[in-house]
Amino acid sequence: MSLVSRFTPCLAAFAVAVFAQAAQADEISIAVAANFTAPAKDIAAAFEKETGHKVTPSFGSTGQFYAQINEGAPFDIFLAADDTTPAKLEKEGKTVAGSRFTYAIGTLVLWSAKEGFVDDKGEVLQKDAFEHLSIADPEKAPYGTAAVEALTKLKLWDKLQAKVVKGNNISQAHQFVSTGNAELGFVALSQVYKDGKVTSGSAWIVPTDLYEPIRQDAVILNKAKDNAAAKAFIEFLKGPKGEQIIKSYGYGK
Amino acid sequence: MHSSLTAIWLTVKLATLVTVLLLFIGTPIAWWLSRTRSWLKGPVGAVVTLPLVLPPTVIGFYLLLLMGPHGPVGQAMESVGLSRLPFSFAGLVVASVFYSLPFVVQPIQNAFEAMGSRPLEVAASLRASPWDRFFTVALPLARPGMLTAAILGFAHTVGEFGVVLMIGGNIPGKTQVLSVKIFDYVETMQYEQAHWLAGGMVCFSFLVLLLLYSGRKKSAWV
Numbered sequence: 001m002s003l004v005s006r007f008t009p010c011l012a013a014f015a016v017a018v019f020a021q022a023a024q025a026d027e028i029s030i031a032v033a034a035n036f037t038a039p040a041k042d043i044a045a046a047f048e049k050e051t052g053h054k055v056t057p058s059f060g061s062t063g064q065f066y067a068q069i070n071e072g073a074p075f076d077i078f079l080a081a082d083d084t085t086p087a088k089l090e091k092e093g094k095t096v097a098g099s100r101f102t103y104a105i106g107t108l109v110l111w112s113a114k115e116g117f118v119d120d121k122g123e124v125l126q127k128d129a130f131e132h133l134s135i136a137d138p139e140k141a142p143y144g145t146a147a148v149e150a151l152t153k154l155k156l157w158d159k160l161q162a163k164v165v166k167g168n169n170i171s172q173a174h175q176f177v178s179t180g181n182a183e184l185g186f187v188a189l190s191q192v193y194k195d196g197k198v199t200s201g202s203a204w205i206v207p208t209d210l211y212e213p214i215r216q217d218a219v220i221l222n223k224a225k226d227n228a229a230a231k232a233f234i235e236f237l238k239g240p241k242g243e244q245i246i247k248s249y250g251y252g253k
Numbered sequence: 254m255h256s257s258l259t260a261i262w263l264t265v266k267l268a269t270l271v272t273v274l275l276l277f278i279g280t281p282i283a284w285w286l287s288r289t290r291s292w293l294k295g296p297v298g299a300v301v302t303l304p305l306v307l308p309p310t311v312i313g314f315y316l317l318l319l320m321g322p323h324g325p326v327g328q329a330m331e332s333v334g335l336s337r338l339p340f341s342f343a344g345l346v347v348a349s350v351f352y353s354l355p356f357v358v359q360p361i362q363n364a365f366e367a368m369g370s371r372p373l374e375v376a377a378s379l380r381a382s383p384w385d386r387f388f389t390v391a392l393p394l395a396r397p398g399m400l401t402a403a404i405l406g407f408a409h410t411v412g413e414f415g416v417v418l419m420i421g422g423n424i425p426g427k428t429q430v431l432s433v434k435i436f437d438y439v440e441t442m443q444y445e446q447a448h449w450l451a452g453g454m455v456c457f458s459f460l461v462l463l464l465l466y467s468g469r470k471k472s473a474w475v
Contacts, residue, residue, distance in 0.1 A: 165422030180322040181339040
């Protein structure tokens, strides 16, 4: 008996197992805006548990994903940090028609890793108590745009501009603050919030009249137009379980 | 185009300063590494070469922690009244010196090793002092290696990206160097400006390498 024929039954069994798996469980890859990292992980885990499908999320800035999708990146679903980028992709015919919807409304927060540093009215911004104010790059990330809007409305942008350091996306803006290199920064509430309270440091939830609402839209991309798992994920995101997770991170809906 | 020029100027300033510093720091290290029989030669050589193999993310991550307010370097800086290094030009200089160190030490070390001990012994027999031997014999003989080191150190600092992205904070005129500026243009879909800078970088890098390889016969850096 040759070596090959001895292994044939094993190979056959393996192949059957692989194909059987593929038949019932689909894989979907999702481009997720950095601010939605924590909830997306929770939602993906809950969705995988309920359906047996496999979800592979990638995290980054919305602008970066737009460029990658334009160049043919193989994502099935895009959870953006704004509503303009998904709308642009829709207009360019890169999404499944009618799939666009607002899955969350983001909340901007002024946050410091230090206890008691940020007061609950944000008056720390008026004082000279810090050297670096971290924001996400407004050219690339909607939370960065919102931060600039808020500072402009507070008439502080001109004064504080020299202290601003820019993270490439909201994750890096948060990282500058969490490592203490910037004393405070504008981040997404979802990054520092769980189940009704701020998890560490001190924070001021920026009043929503200081910036345009951060509507975060989702779309199914063309690659997934016949992918049932992608549709199931969107339904899950819209459904009560998805909504509960999204709200637990401080998003509006 | 104005902000691109700012980025180019900043990059040239950074790379020049780093190259000069590295020649001063790298030459004694290279000299010691080429002459010593100490057991420390292995460990020191390995540490100097580390930045060559480590991903920039590792260097950026640790620098951010070390130079931050909770890190030893950050606390030492603060205790002597200096401002912290992340988000500053000085921070980029420190990071680049570390990051480009092997590119400067290795060619100089190779040049010192290639000359052997003979010229120095001859000089010693003519009663040249150790300092005299180093400055009038060893350094002139190692000149091609030092030139290679300077070119490589400069070019490698210009090409630095990951570390700057992680500790820079993208401040125009202070930490927004050329490579980060190109990244910004690409991310915000301003491909035309990106092309100008990226194309310029390709030409620059080609010229640097051309210079290096054309002069290579005379130098002894491999």
